[in-house]
Amino acid sequence: MTMVEEAVAIWLSPDGVPERLVWRGQRFRVSDTPTPFGPTPEEVLGFVTHPPRHGVGWRFQGTSDESGHETLMFDVLRDDYRQQWRLLRTYA
Template identity: 40%
Template sequence: MKTSLIEQEATIWLVDEVPSRMYFAGRRWRVSDTPTRLRDSIWGHTAAPAHGLYGWRFQATDADGESLIFDVHPSETGWHVHHTYA
């Protein structure tokens, strides 16, 4: 498994407070599995948001059929992609 550490902004659309779509790195992504909530055990650098959720891990697929695993977290400025896994 190939992993990339990146800190890049993303736009994430939620359905019932769960990620369903994302715009990242100039591409549109559709969440293609069941997202997993990530809590403080994985985030060493982010402050806990009021709702207690630190982020999500999910597989997403772009229009060309490329699928990646994403770790994302909220910040004061929006959502950020922390890791990707190929």
């Protein structure tokens, strides 16, 4: 597991489910069924130094469209305060 905490671009289906992600200039298509989750207790309790982040999160497998077809697991959270998607963690 790698902690990341970076802004990413997410494309959603009409139902609001992730379909694609762009991270560090590389595009990944969602290659499994995303699982929804909320912020962890540590993220909610981080309000001491940062405003609380409330939003919907997803865990999904993404496969790169580039040659080599790298596949990773991603944890992303919609940061309502910043109005952006945040990549929290990746798993190889």
